[in-house]
Amino acid sequence: MRSRSGRGATKAGTPASAGHARSATPFRPSAEDGVRLLMGKDHRFTAFARSEGGLLRWTQRRPGGADWEGPELFSAPRVTHLSVSQGADGFVHFVGRRVSAEGDSVVVVQATQYQTGRPLTQWRSIGNPYKDPERARSVTGPGAAVGGSGRLHVFVAQAGGAVSMRQEAADGRWPAWRALKGQLAQEDATTVVSESGRIELMVPDTSGRVMRWRQAEPDGEMERCPNIHISPVPGTLVGLETAKGRFTYYWADAATGGIFAHRPDSWVIPLGGGAVSGRIEALRVPLDGYDCTVLAHRSLEGDVMLAACATENEAAGLWWAPTGERCVGPPALARDVYGRVVIAMLGADGELRIAGQTAEPGLVMGPSVRV
Numbered sequence: 001m002r003s004r005s006g007r008g009a010t011k012a013g014t015p016a017s018a019g020h021a022r023s024a025t026p027f028r029p030s031a032e033d034g035v036r037l038l039m040g041k042d043h044r045f046t047a048f049a050r051s052e053g054g055l056l057r058w059t060q061r062r063p064g065g066a067d068w069e070g071p072e073l074f075s076a077p078r079v080t081h082l083s084v085s086q087g088a089d090g091f092v093h094f095v096g097r098r099v100s101a102e103g104d105s106v107v108v109v110q111a112t113q114y115q116t117g118r119p120l121t122q123w124r125s126i127g128n129p130y131k132d133p134e135r136a137r138s139v140t141g142p143g144a145a146v147g148g149s150g151r152l153h154v155f156v157a158q159a160g161g162a163v164s165m166r167q168e169a170a171d172g173r174w175p176a177w178r179a180l181k182g183q184l185a186q187e188d189a190t191t192v193v194s195e196s197g198r199i200e201l202m203v204p205d206t207s208g209r210v211m212r213w214r215q216a217e218p219d220g221e222m223e224r225c226p227n228i229h230i231s232p233v234p235g236t237l238v239g240l241e242t243a244k245g246r247f248t249y250y251w252a253d254a255a256t257g258g259i260f261a262h263r264p265d266s267w268v269i270p271l272g273g274g275a276v277s278g279r280i281e282a283l284r285v286p287l288d289g290y291d292c293t294v295l296a297h298r299s300l301e302g303d304v305m306l307a308a309c310a311t312e313n314e315a316a317g318l319w320w321a322p323t324g325e326r327c328v329g330p331p332a333l334a335r336d337v338y339g340r341v342v343i344a345m346l347g348a349d350g351e352l353r354i355a356g357q358t359a360e361p362g363l364v365m366g367p368s369v370r371v
Contacts, residue, residue: 028350029056033082034278034298034329035352037344040116041090043337047344047352048094049329050082055094058352058371059117063337068371071352074120079109081141081187087150088197094120095144095154106137108154108166126154129164129177143189148197148218155201157185163203163211165222181224182211188232192239192247200239200247204232212264230262231255233276240282242293242312250295252276259297261314273307273320275300278330284311285335288361294341296333302326304345308363325355325368341365 029035029049036048043063047070049056054077058070079096086092092113099106107125114121130136135158143155151168158164163182169175184205192200197218203211208231213222232251242248248263252275259273259280281296291311295318299305304325309318325331327345334342340357343365347353355368 028052029329029346031328031346032278034327035332035344035346036084037332037334037342038084038086038092039334039336040092042116044116045334045336045342045344046092046113046116047332048084048092049346049352050079050096053077054079055082055111055120057113064340066354066369066371068352068354069117070371074111076109076111076123079123083142083144085144085146085152085191085193087146087152088148089150090115091146091150093144093146093152095142095152096123097139097141098123098125104137105133106139108139108142108156110152110154126166126174127177129156129166129179130158135161140185140187141189143191143201143203145191145193145199145201146197147193147199147215151219153191153199155180155189155191155203157182157187157189157203159185159187160206161185163189163201180213180222182213185211186234188234188237190237190239190249192241192249194241194245194247196245198245202228202237202239202249204234204237210237225264228262228264230260230268233257235278236276236280236297238280238282240284240293242284248282248293248312248314250280250282252280252297259295263312269314271295271307271314271318273297273305277302281331281333283333283335283341285341286339287363292363294333294363296331296343298327298330302328302348304331304343306343306363306365323355323365325353327353343368 033050045060047058054075056071061067081097083095098109109123111123128136138159163180186204190202198215201213209227212225231254236252257275259271261269277298283294294308304323307318307320331345343355353368358364
């Protein structure tokens, strides 16, 4: 793999950041969460990052273009552990954990962006599966996924305990929380959704395993599957549909720090790579006519690392290469309207930077541009 280093040009700030006063607390993105990059139905990207003051949003002005607007701040006080999920309808759903001002109660909250560049809905509470205050406070960051009919599914774990879910009904109401068969759960509920809308859920437990649930059909019941004997570094596990209805999971191993891949009912495959800071990104994309999987992560030193392999052929080996970019928090991967790989990342100054694939053969990334 080849990747080109270098820094891009700087463009002027928008009114929301006049004078580049983005170091002010409300506009300072969370280094822990990094950035998310999603494409709307109009083929424009939106980038999101959590900040102390709420949710920051940058919006691409035209599909495939280099001009962006933002950041805009959408107030969401005391919302942490933000999970972002997008349905086939293009709606972007945000689910977070909100602590009361007094710190004595915790609820799960949800908001939605229905169209690129349009305001978010109000944050609304969808409650907590536990009424006892102490148990309610033990609920970890939620996971979220949008099923085949566009209905939002929310999953939470009680630290060291059980896993619960709440599923949006067809009429928009929220029936009661339901307990899933699980125990000794940790945080980091990881979801992945197939092209058909079928959800799989992975939750690490405290015994060095990962619990797994799956839907046999879109919007069906979450069925418990055999545990997988892997132990990911918290926050690194990610899933990707690599064949019709089949998912591959990637993570950094808690014991060795190395990166691994696994498809249920198959072997665990070592992928090399150095120690990882934050989640791993995975993207399926054609490269030079071949079906490939691109992986990216942030090293402990802050370098954006990139690798690619033929999809479901990780065992043949892959090479990790530094892109020449540095970031705080994990980067994000996506394909633009022209099918090019795009990396979004947050610089040390809190600014959003975008790097795009060039027209050269293979996976060659141009220098990033601050937006």
